[in-house]
Amino acid sequence: MNLLALDTSTEQMSIAVQRRGVGAPWQHTAPGGARSSTHLIPDIQRLMAQAQLQFGELDAIVFGAGPGSFTGLRTACSVAQGLAFGAGVPVLPVDTLLAVAEEARFQSGEADPCAVTALLDARMDEMYAASYLFESGLWKQHEGYSLIKPENLGWDGSGMLAGNVFAAYGARLPDGPGLRLLALPTATAMLRLAPKLLAAGGAVRADQALPTYLRDKVAQTTLERAAAKAAV
Incomplete structure (x- = not known):
């Protein structure tokens, strides 16, 4: 399939382009955050040119829908929508967790079945979390999304813990024999997920694409910041 995938839900901006009949995708990673709003579209255009693809030739535009950074999710969604509107192609929102x-499974080379608890730093002393099982070539989410303190993670120690939380919260996570693996929601992981998600009817019109927010409040008040600092 001809696919463009992009994610700006974390501190990393990730873009990948897959062209039908070509094995390896074109990919680009760079610092995200505020940089994404100015660099994302030019970097996409450069990668599409390298793949010698026009936007109208794409089967879908894939983006990391969340959970993740509030601003990052809005950036990715709006860019995916704008490009899809202009090209007349569908949009595939992908769960960032x-x-x-998927990135952890790919990195580790774990055989089927593979259990992963995915964790992303939500800031404000919390994490986004969800648990998945890869079995018979398919991913299944067996616990819903949660926004939790690190010590409140319900993990039985089996399978993998994967994400970007270990530097900040590693000492506060439950102990267990399972592997801890640094993994981000990369665009290449989304490309691997996309064919089955598209076959399952996951694509939507550009105007129907929405980010997944788990937190309405995205900043602490001055008093809350002072209280958190005093508690350290």
């Missing part, structure tokens, strides 16, 4: 699980 599922993309973390």
Whole structure:
């Protein structure tokens, strides 16, 4: 399939382009955050040119829908929508925690079945979390999304913990024999997920694409910041 995938839900901006009949995708990673709003579209255009693809030739535009950074999710969604509107192609929103699980499975080379608890730093002393099982070539989410303190993670120690939380919260996570793996929701992971998600009817019109927010409040008040600092 001809696919463009992009993610700006974390501190990393990730873009990948897949062209039908070509094995390896074109990919680009760079610092995300505020940089994404100015660099994302030019970097996409450069990668599409390298793949010698026009936007109208794409089967879908894939983006990391969340959970993740509030601003990052809005950036990715709006860019995916704008490009899809202009090209007349559908949009495929992808669960960023599922993309973390897929990246961890790919990195580790774990055989089927593979259990992954995916964790992304939500800031404000919390994490986004969800658990998945890869079995018979398919991913299944067996616990819903949660926004939790690190010590409140319900993990039985089996399978993998994967994500970007270990530097900040590693000492506060439950102990267990399972592997801890640094993994982000990369665009290449989304490309691997896309064919089955598209076959399952996951694509939507550009105007129907929406980010997944788990937190309405995205900043602490001055008093809350002071209280958190005093508690350290």
